[in-house]
Amino acid sequence: GIPQVAIVGRPNVGKSSLLNWLAGRRVAIVDDKPGITRDRVIYLMHHDERFFELVDTGGMGHMDADELTEDIESQITQAIDSADLILFVVDTRHGLMTMDQEVAKRLRYLKTPILCIANKTDDETFDHAADEFGKLGHGAPLKVSTLQNRGKAVLLNRIAETL
Ligand code: GDP
Numbered sequence: 001g002i003p004q005v006a007i008v009g010r011p012n013v014g015k016s017s018l019l020n021w022l023a024g025r026r027v028a029i030v031d032d033k034p035g036i037t038r039d040r041v042i043y044l045m046h047h048d049e050r051f052f053e054l055v056d057t058g059g060m061g062h063m064d065a066d067e068l069t070e071d072i073e074s075q076i077t078q079a080i081d082s083a084d085l086i087l088f089v090v091d092t093r094h095g096l097m098t099m100d101q102e103v104a105k106r107l108r109y110l111k112t113p114i115l116c117i118a119n120k121t122d123d124e125t126f127d128h129a130a131d132e133f134g135k136l137g138h139g140a141p142l143k144v145s146t147l148q149n150r151g152k153a154v155l156l157n158r159i160a161e162t163l
């Protein structure tokens with residue numbers, strides 16, 4: 001079948017924004033209020049003579065601790081079940097948070113390849129902050145900004161060569 005690329009990460013890091021940015025159109029709902037229930041969105045991508053499906057695993061649940069954990073669980077379970085590649089999205093502007101470490105821990109022993117995506121690296125002044133996410137143990141973070149259109153070609157090439 002068509003390879004699936006799952007976008008995971010804690011709420012509000014920019015998962016839906018990332019999908020829209022890569023798709024080049026608004027297919028997933030972006031919201032600055034974290035944790036609003038959204039449907040899963042799948043978008044068929046074509047890059048470098050390859051097809052793959054981008055999956056926004058959504059921002060289900062509410063900002064309540066238990067449900068957040070459930071949200072992350074369901075995202076990761078979905079990723080484990082069907083993804084050929086996982087985009088682990090973190091937020092350079094907010095920095096490394098406990099929730100990011102929880103996600104990182106859950107992804108640690110998977111055989112599925114993982115790319116750590118440091119979103120909201122809006123300009124060079126944030127590059128150093130983005131490097132901090134290397135501590136999560138999923139490789140050197142790829143610095144991107146969906147808002148400032150930074151790092152798209154590098155990310156798409158990495159996806160294509162990893163699949
Ligand atoms: P999700 O919950 O992970 O799907 O996050 P969203 O895509 O809904 O985005 C959460 C918030 O982050 C929104 O207010 C976006 O506008 C904002 N956002 C997304 N990407 C960027 C970025 O590259 N830079 C900045 N500064 N904000 C961003």
Ligand code: MG
Pocket residue numbers: 015016017029030031038058059
């Ligand atoms: Mg979302």
